[in-house]
Amino acid sequence: MTGTVALLVLLADLMFPQHVLDQSLHPPFPVPPEPRLQTDPAADMAAYQAQQTKWLESFGWTDRASGIAHIPVGQAMRQVARDGIPGWPSDKDGKK
Template sequence: MLGGLAAGLIGTVVVSLLLIFPQAARDENRALTTPMPEPRLQTDPAADWQRYKAESMSRLAGYGWADREHGIAHIPIDEAMRQVAGDGIPDWPADARQEGRR
């Protein structure tokens, strides 16, 4: 009798779940429809780092266009710092300039 009651309860639960979630009983392909891209691994991280560092230092120490279309160029950072130290920053409060020289 206890086995029959357990079997009836299990059957009721299964039927109830199938009625509540009818899409769960369907056999659907849920695989990705687009292929995953292959990983792009670094083959020589040290050389990549050296190349990045050289490009960055070249940009910091050289002249070039930041935005040629709008006429914006970049200058070497040392020269830019000299110009800012000598001329100051436009629209910078005069009191702040004096505090920095104390």
């Protein structure tokens, strides 16, 4: 058994001679290229949700040149419930 392990180590040493070139990295570590992995996914998700919530609850231009704006989602839902969607069949039309 010991002889087999020694033979495998020797075989691996012959098959992978570049292992001699491996070296330990010491701080400061090199910065990997973009895109980088998240270091704090929970904080990233919280920031993303805060940004999206702020956008959903605000007024603003989506495309000012075309005259397209966005309104708070709550207001939009009340407006659709009150007025309906143009061209959308309603119960008033006798269709269910």
